[in-house]
Amino acid sequence: MSILIKNGHIVDPSQGIDKKGDILISEGKVARIGGTINTKAETTIDASGKIVSPGFVDMHTHLREPGDEEAETIETALSAAAKGGFTTVSAMPNTHPACDSQAHVKFLQEKAAEAGLGNVLPIGTITKKREGEEMSEMQELKDAGAYAISDDGSSVADPSLMKKAMEYASMVDIVVISHAEDKDLVAGGVMREGYFSTVLGLRPIPAEAESTIVDRDVRLAELTGARLHIAHVSAKESVEIIRQAKKREVNVTAEVTPHHFTLTDEDAKGYDTNMKVNPPLALAEDIEALKKGLKDGTIDVIATDHAPHSANEKEKEFNYAPFGMIGLETALSLSVMNLIDKGILTWPELIEKIALNPSDILGYEGGTLKEGAIADITIIDPKAEWTYTEEEIKSKSKNSPFIGWKLKGKVTDVIAEGKIVLSGVK
Ligand code: DOR
Numbered sequence: 110m111s112i113l114i115k116n117g118h119i120v121d122p123s124q125g126i127d128k129k130g131d132i133l134i135s136e137g138k139v140a141r142i143g144g145t146i147n148t149k150a151e152t153t154i155d156a157s158g159k160i161v162s163p164g165f166v167d168m169h170t171h172l173r174e175p176g177d178e179e180a181e182t183i184e185t186a187l188s189a190a191a192k193g194g195f196t197t198v199s200a201m202p203n204t205h206p207a208c209d210s211q212a213h214v215k216f217l218q219e220k221a222a223e224a225g226l227g228n229v230l231p232i233g234t235i236t237k238k239r240e241g242e243e244m245s246e247m248q249e250l251k252d253a254g255a256y257a258i259s260d261d262g263s264s265v266a267d268p269s270l271m272k273k274a275m276e277y278a279s280m281v282d283i284v285v286i287s288h289a290e291d292k293d294l295v296a297g298g299v300m301r302e303g304y305f306s307t308v309l310g311l312r313p314i315p316a317e318a319e320s321t322i323v324d325r326d327v328r329l330a331e332l333t334g335a336r337l338h339i340a341h342v343s344a345k346e347s348v349e350i351i352r353q354a355k356k357r358e359v360n361v362t363a364e365v366t367p368h369h370f371t372l373t374d375e376d377a378k379g380y381d382t383n384m385k386v387n388p389p390l391a392l393a394e395d396i397e398a399l400k401k402g403l404k405d406g407t408i409d410v411i412a413t414d415h416a417p418h419s420a421n422e423k424e425k426e427f428n429y430a431p432f433g434m435i436g437l438e439t440a441l442s443l444s445v446m447n448l449i450d451k452g453i454l455t456w457p458e459l460i461e462k463i464a465l466n467p468s469d470i471l472g473y474e475g476g477t478l479k480e481g482a483i484a485d486i487t488i489i490d491p492k493a494e495w496t497y498t499e500e501e502i503k504s505k506s507k508n509s510p511f512i513g514w515k516l517k518g519k520v521t522d523v524i525a526e527g528k529i530v531l532s533g534v535k
C-alpha cells in the first residue's frame with residue numbers, strides 16, 4: 110500500500126522541517142519526504158492548506174480495559190485517539206486488575222493489534238497491584254514491552270519505597286512517571302483551594318498536595334539518577350521546582366494537560382462533575398505559570414490524561430463523582446486556541462510537545478517523519494472551526510466539559526503504521 114500526501118505544510122521538529130512538501134508512504138514506512146514527489150501511489154491525499162505532522166503520541170491515557178469496559182475499551186479509545194490525531198497512546202496501569210505482569214502487557218499489545226487503529230504503549234505499575242506496598246517486577250515489565258512505570262491515580266506514599274523504586278528503575282533504565290499527590294494534604298478535598306472553593310462550599314485541595322510530592326520525587330531522582338517524569342503538573346510551585354531541578358541537570362521531564370491550561374477553578378461554579386479532575390483545575394495564576402513553563406521548556410509534553418467515566422458514575426453530586434475527563438478528541442483544538450493563537454507556542458514547538466518529546470521520553474521510535482520511520486502521520490486543518498457535539502464523540506464515555514464549545518483547528522486525516530485510520534474529515 111502506497112500513499113502520497115501532496116502540497117501540505119510539513120512540520121517535523123525532529124528534522125527541523127517547517128515548509129511545504131510532499132510525503133510518500135510505502136509499506137508502512139515514510140519512503141520519501143520533502144520537495145515535489147511525482148511517484149504514482151495507490152492513494153493520494155491533497156493536503157493543500159493543511160499541516161502535516163508526525164502522529165501525536167499521548168503519554169497519559171486511561172484505556173479502562175481490562176475491568177471498566179463500560180467506560181472505554183482499547184478499541185473505542187484508539188478510535189477517539191485517531192479522531193484527535195493521536196496514532197499512539199500509552200496505557201496507564203490503573204485498570205482492574207492493574208498492569209503489573211508480563212501477561213498483562215501482552216494482553217494490551219494483542220488487543221491493540223486486534224483493533225488496528227494505532228499503537229498502544231503499555232505502562233506497568235511501580236508497586237504490585239498499585240497498592241504502594243511492594244515493588245513490581247520492573248525488569249520483567251520492561252522485557253515484556255512496558256515503556257514506563259507509574260502508580261498513576263495515586264502517589265507512592267512511602268518515600269523510602271519510592272526511593273528504592275527509583276534505584277531499580279535507574280538500573281533497569283525505565284522512566285518513572287509520578288502522579289504527585291499527598292493524600293493526607295488532599296484530605297478528602299474535591300477542588301483546588303482558593304476563593305472559589307470557599308464560595309462554592311466544596312472541600313479544598315491545597316496546591317501543596319501536589320508540589321510537596323513533586324519536590325520529594327525530584328530530590329529522589331537527583332539522589333538516585335532515575336529518569337523521572339511528572340504527570341499533569343497543575344500548580345505554579347511545581348513548575349518552579351521542575352525549572353530549578355532542570356537547572357541542576359536532574360533527569361526530570363514534565364507534562365501538562367489541555368484542560369489544565371484551558372480551565373480554572375472558577376469553572377467548577379456550575380458544579381458540573383466533568384470539571385472534577387485530579388489534580389483539580391487550578392487558579393488563573395497557575396495557568397500563567399504553566400504557559401510560561403511550556404514556553405521556556407520547563408514543561409516538555411502536552412498529554413491528555415484522557416479519563417473516561419460512564420454517565421452513571423459522573424451523574425452524582427460533585428463530592429461523590431469520580432475525578433477525570435476525556436481529552437483525546439479536544440487536545441489539539443485547545444492547544445491551537447490557547448497556545449498557538451495566544452503566541453505561547455509555534456507550530457513546531459507544539460508538535461514537539463505532543464509528538465516528539467513524549468516519544469523520546471518513553472524511548473518509543475515515533476514522533477518523527479524521517480525516511481524509514483513508521484508512517485504515523487496526522488494532517489491538520491489549522492483554521493477549521495467546529496463545534497464539539499456529544500453525538501460525534503468516539504470515546505465510549507462522554508464526560509467532557511467542552512461539549513458545545515466552539516473549537517478551532519481540526520484533524521482531518523490520520524495514518525497509523527501506514528494505514529489510513531481517519532480520512533477527509535471536514
Ligand atoms: O482525573 C484523573 N482521573 N486523574 C487521575 O490521576 C486518574 C484519572 C482516572 O483514572 O480517572
Ligand code: ZN
Pocket residue numbers: 261262263288340341387388
Ligand atoms: Zn494521575
